[in-house]
Amino acid sequence: MVVAFHEIVKKRILNAIKSVNVPGGWKVVVVDDHSLKVIESTCKTFDILEEKVTLVENLHKPRQPNPNFDAVYIITPSPNSVEKVIEDFTRQKPPLYAGAHLFFISPLDDPIFQRLRSSLPPNFLKSFEILYIDFHVRESQVYSFESPPSFFKLYSPEETPLFDGELKRLSKQLLSVCVSLGEENPLIRFQRGIDSDHPTKALPFKLAQLVQAEFDDYARNKKRFSPPQDMQRPRAILFIVDRSIDMYAPILHEFTYQAMANDVLQIENGKKFTYNYVGADGSTATKDAILDESDTIWVDIRHKHMKDCIDQLMTDFNKFLEENSTITNKDKAANLNDMKKMLATLPQFQDMKDKYSVHLNIAQECMNVFENERLPDIATIEQNCATGYTPDGRHPKTLVEDMVPLLDSSFVSSYTKVRVLMLYIMYKNGILEEDRRKLLAHARISLPENDAINNLLLFGVKLIRSPKGTFKKSKKYRQKPTDPDCYEISRYVPRLKIVLEVRCCFMNFIIKFFHFNRGYFNQMPS
């Protein structure tokens, strides 16, 4: 049975608060900035207040002393936060709270733990637990570490000193994810670098090692070397891959609803969308919409292709209007009964209407960009590059001829041009210096954008092909011809999906016919 990830984490947090039994029953919850974000990704303040919590306070802001209540700290194990907790009980008399129940979102480093043990008066420390929730739940089956700087720390040559620390941090967070999912001892599979001279070839390997070490540590601390195996369910597999597994997917234009909206519109952190709307009196105003799990329409359609999405939105919206025909039919002489009904359903009606309006707005704006930026043409070229085939299954021969008018066009943003160029270079496995200069001249892209193309080198992409004769033909990746039912502009299948699908079939096979033992496969075929 699949349980939504955010429900699992929410339960962990609320259970932690519930587990604190204090005389009188009332407690204060104290969080810090980072842990607050983690908590907010799954719980509302309302949920927390339902657990006999009087207030949710921020550790780093001035707080009201509550010497009668115990405090439930749900915090990051950073030196900063731990010092603050110690201060709460040592700075003044009487201390801020009657007692401290410490819940850390991830394991503490030893020096911090020692500092806490030596400085916090033991009679105040009522309980201590590690929750393993140091990550953000984005969707019912998606998590994120919300850490864009990681990308630079892992790949930028200028930030190599930060590489090891970053990997260490990521491995701790991955431990949190697995433990929260109830997988205390997964098999770890990692991606092998594509080429031996690949600059990041060791990244998944190094990370896999660190994660394994974290799990071993975890098992040792828990004194549980062999967790009871659930016979119904084989050991989970943790796949560790890095960006180089699939350089096409992030650059392509995606046309599923969520992906496209995030790509072509301004959506803050994937969640907050600001839009203009025209009110009943013709005035315009801007409104913010929050796109999250509570928006049923969003949850329902976000992973669907834009076309299906618009169709569904239209039918659903019309159905919705029909259901509420008493309100929408203005010329129909409403009798008293109808009026009463209208009055009662009006707030819910308004609520749903607003939601539909948000999504109709997003869809509309996406389609505007789609038309204005000539995305159908762009996407066809992109798909041809990424899959290595034209829609009718032939090798694309006229790529450059198709591409040049678009590179010249002033309707296409240079951002899009850069993406097309990147895909072309990857498809060709590097192009001639001469050709590149010509293409860049057509596209008239800026220097930083040129740098962006050059940076593909850091992911093992070949940019320049030496003149004919000297170059050794290397095997290019070509996707197998796709099934004819999919949309022409969405033919590409992300490689991770292929890997996982193959793996799943393979695993089912193995489980059916072979006995399982640890370390059966140490490397995942790349």
Next chain:
Amino acid sequence: NDVGQYLDKTEAVEKNIDIIRANISRIKELQTLILGSTLIQREESYRKERDGLINETRTLIFENKDRIKQFEYENSRLHISDPNYELHKRRHEFLREKLTNAVSEYQDVASAYIRQQEDRMARQYKIVNPNATQLEVDNYMKNPTQPVFQQAMLRTGEAHSVLDQVKKRHEDIKNIELTIAELATLLKELHLQTEEQDQNIVQIEENTEKAASKLGKANENLNIAHLHAISARKKKWICLGILVIIAVILIVIV
């Protein structure tokens, strides 16, 4: 102490809201049973239990709404600098949200029931008058006590009991509609926060007064500063004069 008392009082309200929610889910259950039952007697007994619950829930909702409003009123008299201001406010908001959620859930349950019951009535009308047009059905739904069934009675004997049922259901729907309308007004009331806004206005006034008096003081200080600056400038000139004289004297001597 004060905070403890307040918390106890809010907890009592919270427990009541839990009872309200339990009632609502029982009402929902009963309504499914009513809609699905084929025996008139059993339907009657379900309906009785449900009506009892509706009354109880109604009283509870209104009582607790008043208590929450009372909290709001009491809180509005607290000053923002009161150490427990935040706690009081948070607790009140929490209760308000909890009650609001319960009431909207109740509304949903009630309107779903009406919809289903109406569907059923329309179906029955069509059984009696198999050739009815949609318009006729709509007209009938607006006033289901029309003598349709008397006419039909001449044709079938069964229609009599059906008429009875239909009348009852119509009454039932009317009652539930009343409940829904009542809940709607209640929700609006819950969202009105006049008292608190008053409190804000008082605070704004206070703050403005403070700001005004501080501005006055600042002006005074500025005036003083101005005077000081003038005298300082004057002294600088005097200094310069003295220096020039000394220099002249030195030159003369040398």
